[in-house]
Amino acid sequence: QVHLAESGGGSVQAGASLTLACVVSGRAFSTWDLTWFRQAPGKERSFVAGITWSGGGTRYAESVKGRFTISRDSSKNTVYLEMTDLQPEDTAVYYCGSVTTRYGTIPITNGIEYWGQGTQVTVST
8 A cells, every 4th residue: 555654844934944754655666756745725735846756857836946855765765855945935734745657757746646644834934
């Protein structure tokens, strides 16, 4: 059974940094493209970042480019989201998601097959 488990959320002040982690289990780690989405109160879940099966390709939402970095560690079956210069508008529940890879160089960021339970990030002024 595939399972994704996020951790690393918290409450911080504007300008701070946080790193989220998501451990993926139940199937070979290399068979997944992996993504981070977020959902703010009253809004729909939206794409944040994605990474290919190999880690060689990444994509970011415009709102986080230059501040967030997605990476993956196959030795730990874990995908990370390093977030810097956090702002109040980054406040949301952050979810990791997995989709079966097509072994491409651009991460698949739709048709997510599995989701984690989410981790809350709150940024105050």
